[in-house]
Amino acid sequence: MSKKNESCLYxxxxxxxxxxxxxxxxxxxxxxxxxxxxxxxxxxxEGLSQVLGKRKSILPWLVVGAIFLGFGAGFxxxxxxxxxxxxLNIGGRPVNSWPAFMIICFELAVxxxxxxxxxxxxxxxxxxxxxxxxxxxxRYDLSANDRFYLCIEVTDSRFSLQRTKQFLAGLxxxxxxxxxx
Amino acid sequence: MITESLPxxxxxxxxxxxxxxxxxxxxxxxxxxxxxxxxLRTPGWWWLGFAVxxxxxxxxxxxxxxxxxxxxxIWGINVPxxxxxxxxxxxxxxxxxxxxxxxxxxxxxxxxxWRGSLSRFAEAMTLFALACAGLFPILHLGRPWLAIWLLPxxxxxxxxxxxxxxxxxxxxxxxxxLLVSLLFWFMGMIPDLGMxxxxxxxxxxxxxxxxxxxxxxxxxxxxxRYHTATFLLAALATPLVISVHSVVSLDFAVxxxxxxxxxxxxxYFVAGxxxxxxxxxxxxxIPLRSALKLQNIITLGHIDAAGKVMLVTGLIVVYGYAMEIxxxxxxxxxxxxxxxxxxxxxxxxxxxxxxxxxxxxLSQLLWFKAVRTNMGMMMFISLFVMVGMWLERFIIIVxxxxxxxxxxxxxxFIPRGFDYLTIIxxxxxxxxxxxxxxxxxxxxxxxxxxxxxxxxxxSSVEAEVATSGD
Numbered sequence: 001m002s003k004k005n006e007s008c009l010y011x012x013x014x015x016x017x018x019x020x021x022x023x024x025x026x027x028x029x030x031x032x033x034x035x036x037x038x039x040x041x042x043x044x045x046e047g048l049s050q051v052l053g054k055r056k057s058i059l060p061w062l063v064v065g066a067i068f069l070g071f072g073a074g075f076x077x078x079x080x081x082x083x084x085x086x087x088l089n090i091g092g093r094p095v096n097s098w099p100a101f102m103i104i105c106f107e108l109a110v111x112x113x114x115x116x117x118x119x120x121x122x123x124x125x126x127x128x129x130x131x132x133x134x135x136x137x138x139r140y141d142l143s144a145n146d147r148f149y150l151c152i153e154v155t156d157s158r159f160s161l162q163r164t165k166q167f168l169a170g171l172x173x174x175x176x177x178x179x180x181x
Numbered sequence: 182m183i184t185e186s187l188p189x190x191x192x193x194x195x196x197x198x199x200x201x202x203x204x205x206x207x208x209x210x211x212x213x214x215x216x217x218x219x220x221l222r223t224p225g226w227w228w229l230g231f232a233v234x235x236x237x238x239x240x241x242x243x244x245x246x247x248x249x250x251x252x253x254x255i256w257g258i259n260v261p262x263x264x265x266x267x268x269x270x271x272x273x274x275x276x277x278x279x280x281x282x283x284x285x286x287x288x289x290x291x292x293x294x295w296r297g298s299l300s301r302f303a304e305a306m307t308l309f310a311l312a313c314a315g316l317f318p319i320l321h322l323g324r325p326w327l328a329i330w331l332l333p334x335x336x337x338x339x340x341x342x343x344x345x346x347x348x349x350x351x352x353x354x355x356x357x358x359l360l361v362s363l364l365f366w367f368m369g370m371i372p373d374l375g376m377x378x379x380x381x382x383x384x385x386x387x388x389x390x391x392x393x394x395x396x397x398x399x400x401x402x403x404x405x406r407y408h409t410a411t412f413l414l415a416a417l418a419t420p421l422v423i424s425v426h427s428v429v430s431l432d433f434a435v436x437x438x439x440x441x442x443x444x445x446x447x448x449y450f451v452a453g454x455x456x457x458x459x460x461x462x463x464x465x466x467i468p469l470r471s472a473l474k475l476q477n478i479i480t481l482g483h484i485d486a487a488g489k490v491m492l493v494t495g496l497i498v499v500y501g502y503a504m505e506i507x508x509x510x511x512x513x514x515x516x517x518x519x520x521x522x523x524x525x526x527x528x529x530x531x532x533x534x535x536x537x538x539x540x541x542x543l544s545q546l547l548w549f550k551a552v553r554t555n556m557g558m559m560m561f562i563s564l565f566v567m568v569g570m571w572l573e574r575f576i577i578i579v580x581x582x583x584x585x586x587x588x589x590x591x592x593x594f595i596p597r598g599f600d601y602l603t604i605i606x607x608x609x610x611x612x613x614x615x616x617x618x619x620x621x622x623x624x625x626x627x628x629x630x631x632x633x634x635x636x637x638x639x640s641s642v643e644a645e646v647a648t649s650g651d
Contacts, residue, residue, distance in 0.1 A: 019635060038400055038401065038402070039400070039401040040398055040399040040400055040401070041399050041401060041404065042211075042372075042376065042399060042628060042631060043372070043404075043628040043629070043631045043632035043635070044404040044405070044407070044408055044628070044632055045401065045404070048401040048404075048405075049401045049402050049404070049405035052401055052402070054401075054402045054405070056405075057405065057406045057409050059406060059409050059410060059413065060409060060413060063413050063417075067417075077333055078344045081333060081341035081342070081344070082341065082344055085339065085341065086339050086341055090343070090345070093345065097344070097345050100344060100345040101344055103350040103353070103354070103424070103428060103431075104344065104349070104350060104353050106420075106424060107350075107353045107354050107357040107421075107424070108353070108357075110357055110361060110417050110418075110420070110421045110424075111357045111360060111361065113413070113417045114360070114361040114364055114365075114414055114417050114418070115360075115364070117364075117410045117413040117414050117417065118364045118368055118410065118414065120410065121368065121406055121407055121409075121410035122395070124406055125400070125402075125403045125406055125407070127395045127396055127397065127403075128395035128396050129395075129396035130391070130392075130396050131396070132396060132398050134398055135398065140379070141379045141380070142372070142375050142376050142378075142379045142397075142398070142399045143211055143215065143376035143377070143379045143380040143627075144211075145209050145210075145211055145631045145635075149399075
């Protein structure tokens, strides 16, 4: 896993001790033209994702779609069983008692939406992923509230070990480390 | 080399920034919360509490075995009071669960910061309370193995659920609630599990949290999506939680019995649920914060705010009582009259007066800030509110069935030994799970707490100092 040769370098990781410095540094990194940049923080830092040039997630729209799908599935389930599969006259009520069907439609809408929100978060984030090179960064520890990591990956076209390291060191980090894959 | 020009902090313990070495470093919020799980020696009270809970849980196993082997005749139920303690338990425990979702979802949408430190274990309480609640409708069926008939599945009898029945709605509402609460709780914990993984020293412990954290690495893009997903789940859980106790109340309101056939029931049940749920949250939170020295994280402000919400929901419940008495006066329905008079003067009048005194009277003490910030008083009120709300469900279920539409059918419900066991046994399941939870998982959201402290411009060490006056 952690062979110490350069071909197996994942990226250079600059460590900052507060989110404000990190945000400023991330902006400078982007201005310098780096594209394959990622950041790792113990808690959400507002605006960091936008600074890194990432687009907004489409997750909300998927969830809206899932809600309608769930509602429709709930209605079809009840309509099929009550009207098509086995119509049964109970106290003279209409077979298609749609007002009474609404509660189960609602519950299934919420259920589909919730599973989409959770599943979508995992799938788009490519989790679960047990191994990631950033875990090899020296001092990598999400539980420390004073460590924020900014990583320029080797895949970036502007990446050069010397110059990128020099550039990162100029942004005021507490450390610049190499993450091996 | 470039690294030469950097401060040589890494790898040199002497020059590590403050907060790196163990001994001299002031404790952050994350330290306090994770230490409870990772480094604290299991305290004596934990073993004691766990042992008592486990014993009660065993009594629940005994109870279930008896129900399965002897049938529901071991309870004091009979026609017309066919819904005894089991259904009271269902309503009571679902109600307790509601506070967790209220704190975690509704207050998240309203951006109420105080919810933060209470949210995780309130959500856990929701799950454990639902585990207790979900058992009883199945156990009271008499033939519990036929509970699967509530689910739509292609069976050989071509048997479909009766979609017009509130009991089927209930099955859907409660199982949806359980699943959504589980997702919400687990998702909220993922970043914290990543923190626990990075903090754990023991290899097995690291694997345990590592597996549960699903490889969370704090990527900025992941955080953004995670944040969106959390809000979406909260937005879905909010109408869901309101629907669940409303649907439970429809089990009653859709029938024609006096005392049940009221349109006020759904909001009245939801308010009662939050009222009793917050009482349970406080009953657990207040001893925990002193036992685990979390006074700086679960502050007086949290208890105070929870007290205010209890007051408001308590007043809605009182309005519900008033409407229940107003209905017979306004409609002149003789069955409703008979029921109301029986509640005030009949067999169960003691329980009715007790619930009025507690829920309408005692809870008015919450108007005073001095009471809301007095831990002893809050424990006292919460304990009584739990009793009061339990009695409320007893009165709603038992008296309406007892004083029903036909006076020749009036029979009382006399609880037997197994009924009393049914009251206390689920506490064993609830508290066993709760004790395991506080020992194994971070009971307060760590990442969220740190983010909040950062937004307020405080480092978590400063926050310790700033709030240590509590």
